[in-house]
Amino acid sequence: MLVIISMAWRNIWRNKARSFVIMFSVALGIFAGLMVMALYKGMMRDRIKALIYQETGHLQLHNPSFKNDYEVKFTIDNLANVNNLLTQNRHVKKFTLRSIAQGMLATTNGSAGLQINGIDPASENNCSELNKKIIIGQVFSNQKKYEIIIGQKLSKKMKISLGDKVVLTFTDHTDEIVSGAFRVVGIMQTSNSAWEERNVYVQRNELNELLGLPNGAHEIAVILNSNEELPVAMMDLKSKMKSVLLEDWKKLSPETELMVDTVDITSYIIMVIILIALAFGIINTMLMSILERTREIGMMMALGMNKLKLFVLVLMETTFLTLSGLPLGIIAAISLSNYIAENGFSFGANSEEMMRKYGFGTTIYTDFAYEKLAMTILFVVTTAFISCLYPAIRALKLNPMEALRK
Amino acid sequence: METIIDAHNISKIYNKESIPVYAINQVHLHIEKGEFTALVGPSGSGKTTLLNLIGGLDRADEGSISINGEEITQMSSGDLIDFRLKNIGFVFQSYNLIPVLTAKENVEFIMQLQGINEKDRIERVKLLFKQIGLEDKMDYRPSQLSGGQQQRVAVARALASRPQFVLADEPTANLDSASANNLLDIMWKLNQEEHITFIFSTHDQRVIDRAKRVITLVDGRIVSDTNQVPINH
Numbered sequence: 304m305l306v307i308i309s310m311a312w313r314n315i316w317r318n319k320a321r322s323f324v325i326m327f328s329v330a331l332g333i334f335a336g337l338m339v340m341a342l343y344k345g346m347m348r349d350r351i352k353a354l355i356y357q358e359t360g361h362l363q364l365h366n367p368s369f370k371n372d373y374e375v376k377f378t379i380d381n382l383a384n385v386n387n388l389l390t391q392n393r394h395v396k397k398f399t400l401r402s403i404a405q406g407m408l409a410t411t412n413g414s415a416g417l418q419i420n421g422i423d424p425a426s427e428n429n430c431s432e433l434n435k436k437i438i439i440g441q442v443f444s445n446q447k448k449y450e451i452i453i454g455q456k457l458s459k460k461m462k463i464s465l466g467d468k469v470v471l472t473f474t475d476h477t478d479e480i481v482s483g484a485f486r487v488v489g490i491m492q493t494s495n496s497a498w499e500e501r502n503v504y505v506q507r508n509e510l511n512e513l514l515g516l517p518n519g520a521h522e523i524a525v526i527l528n529s530n531e532e533l534p535v536a537m538m539d540l541k542s543k544m545k546s547v548l549l550e551d552w553k554k555l556s557p558e559t560e561l562m563v564d565t566v567d568i569t570s571y572i573i574m575v576i577i578l579i580a581l582a583f584g585i586i587n588t589m590l591m592s593i594l595e596r597t598r599e600i601g602m603m604m605a606l607g608m609n610k611l612k613l614f615v616l617v618l619m620e621t622t623f624l625t626l627s628g629l630p631l632g633i634i635a636a637i638s639l640s641n642y643i644a645e646n647g648f649s650f651g652a653n654s655e656e657m658m659r660k661y662g663f664g665t666t667i668y669t670d671f672a673y674e675k676l677a678m679t680i681l682f683v684v685t686t687a688f689i690s691c692l693y694p695a696i697r698a699l700k701l702n703p704m705e706a707l708r709k
Numbered sequence: 710m711e712t713i714i715d716a717h718n719i720s721k722i723y724n725k726e727s728i729p730v731y732a733i734n735q736v737h738l739h740i741e742k743g744e745f746t747a748l749v750g751p752s753g754s755g756k757t758t759l760l761n762l763i764g765g766l767d768r769a770d771e772g773s774i775s776i777n778g779e780e781i782t783q784m785s786s787g788d789l790i791d792f793r794l795k796n797i798g799f800v801f802q803s804y805n806l807i808p809v810l811t812a813k814e815n816v817e818f819i820m821q822l823q824g825i826n827e828k829d830r831i832e833r834v835k836l837l838f839k840q841i842g843l844e845d846k847m848d849y850r851p852s853q854l855s856g857g858q859q860q861r862v863a864v865a866r867a868l869a870s871r872p873q874f875v876l877a878d879e880p881t882a883n884l885d886s887a888s889a890n891n892l893l894d895i896m897w898k899l900n901q902e903e904h905i906t907f908i909f910s911t912h913d914q915r916v917i918d919r920a921k922r923v924i925t926l927v928d929g930r931i932v933s934d935t936n937q938v939p940i941n942h
């Protein structure tokens with residue numbers, strides 16, 4: 304067997320240029336596939352991070368009836384008790400309370416339907432990094448009443464600038480329509496422009512006052528010590544709080560979970576497509592090399608080389624040809640991926656809008672998918688095996704006598 | 710004497726559907742151990758076909774061939790490969806050696822296919838290269854050897870597996886007369902000293918003169934079969 308392996312190795316170097324082209328293609332294909340995976344993984348990681356730490360938190364609590372119609376009267380029951388339980392829970396790092404009203408924002412230029420979030424600025428900064436999202440102005444000044452923070456997208460769309468007054472209209476807990484004038488003190492930019500357009504922030508106590516719910520809250524966003532603790536924390540909290548609806552970020556943002564799953568599958572599909580393309584190149588190369596060696600193969604069969612050994616020879620040649628490019632592709636992908644993980648990769652200004660629309664930052668940091676490396680190598684080995692089959696069959700079908708006459 | 714090839718009434722027919730061509734036509738052939746036999750005849754007379762039939766590379770359409778008492782006409786192609794490996798040495802007209810292996814490795818290759826251990830292989834390779842006079846070129850690649858040297862290596866390779874007999878289809882066709890003579894000298898010496906059976910086809914009168922037995926084919930039939938005193942010096 305050893306002699307066959309050594310023969311296979313020498314055979315692939317008989318046509319150096321051709322072998323190099325294949326090896327380089329394999330390296331390039333693997334490199335591209337792994338880079339796509341790293342890019343996707345980095346994007347997804349950052350997207351989930353942004354989702355948890357800037358939007359939803361790890362989990363949220365609501366009154367079980369609240370989300371049906373977002374009716375103001377469905378505040379969280381037993382808020383003091385819930386507050387206590389959260390403070391004491393060892394998985395919970397921090398949390399913030401919100402009051403929520405669906406309403407309308409009107410200016411002299413027009414109006415827009417949106418969600419009014421009443422927040423406690425200190426804990427909101429802490430839980431969703433609100434202060435970091437403000438690009439113009441500030442969080443709340445606390446000097447004047449009725450201040451509002453709006454999103455950049457909304458400010459552009461409705462031509463609202465810092466210091467402008469807007470009127471918010473919504474219904475209170477008795478279904479009476481109330482409205483109030485708010486002055487814009489901050490404009491925020493988030494990584495999710497669609498969300499940004501439909502949400503504004505005011506102070507919770509002020510919103511509560513207008514809603515007629517002195518101490519109520521509709522939503523509690525919770526940050527845990529880590530995402531790993533999520534399942535345990537969910538179980539733990541669920542057992543202690545019977546009358547609240549507990550939802551984790553996957554439930555809160557099903558589109559993100561779907562995206563994670565889709566991207567996972569997509570990266571495999573891309574890999575498979577790359578490998579299929581490579582397989583054709585490999586099959587072609589091996590067929591050419593078999594055809595060129597018709598006499599030689601016929602001679603070996605005449606001398607007594609059996610079909611199994613001939614198959615092993617072709618298989619080994621294909622494997623060497625395919626696997627030679629593999630380390631290069633992997634090393635190149637790891638290197639570039641680590642570089643981008645450090646320094647980031649910026650899609651030009653043109654794509655910024657598009658990226659933000661889907662909730663992605665404009666600078667992408669890759670995250671090399673080491674956990675998929677074994678799978679990738681397995682895929683490549685399988686490709687080599689499948690690609691060798693047709694050329695091998697062609698070789699095995701050679702009739703030694705006819706091959707020798709050529 | 711010991712019979713090693715016994716071909717009985719064999720025929721090989723091409724173009725069975727249209728106008729049949731009898732490449733070999735009802736041939737009887739006996740070869741005994743230690744023969745040094747030349748197969749001669751005009752081009753297209755069936756020399757290659759006959760050698761392929763008795764070498765198990767081709768199947769006869771009629772008749773039976775037994776080698777050392779074993780009937781090969783009914784063997785499966787897989788069994789035939791094994792049978793060839795164990796029993797028959799081949800020297801082809803050209804393109805005999807595996808180009809990526811050195812001369813030594815080419816000879817060793819057959820023994821590796823047979824599963825002979827390394828110690829025995831090395832010993833035998835040394836002996837064979839001594840016999841073909843190429844001890845100093847063992848590590849050369851075929852492309853670095855002359856045509857005559859390549860054919861000598863092919864003879865060494867054919868003998869590596871200690872076959873029952875060696876079939877050589879025009880082994881000297883591509884050689885100049887000095888190289889051809891040298892190759893025949895080696896074959897003759899092996900025949901005389903080790904009783905190796907050689908059956909070779911040729912067009913070359915000087916090669917024919919060196920055979921102990923000359924079988925002449927015309928149109929797939931044996932037209933003469935004579936023993937002669939070989940001119941070997």
Ligand SMILES: Nc1ncnc2c1ncn2[C@@H]1O[C@H](COP(=O)(O)OP(=O)(O)OP(=O)(O)O)[C@@H](O)[C@H]1O
Binds near residue numbers: 731732750753
């Ligand atoms: N595959 C084939 N199909 C049809 N006819 C064939 C085939 N192979 C050989 N023949 C015919 O069989 C006959 C014998 O051919 P063969 O090659 O055995 O002759 P040869 O004596 O070896 O000739 P040469 O001296 O030229 O090598 C020829 O008429 C040839 O045309």
Ligand SMILES: [Mg+2]
Binds near residue numbers: 756757758
């Ligand atoms: Mg011939």
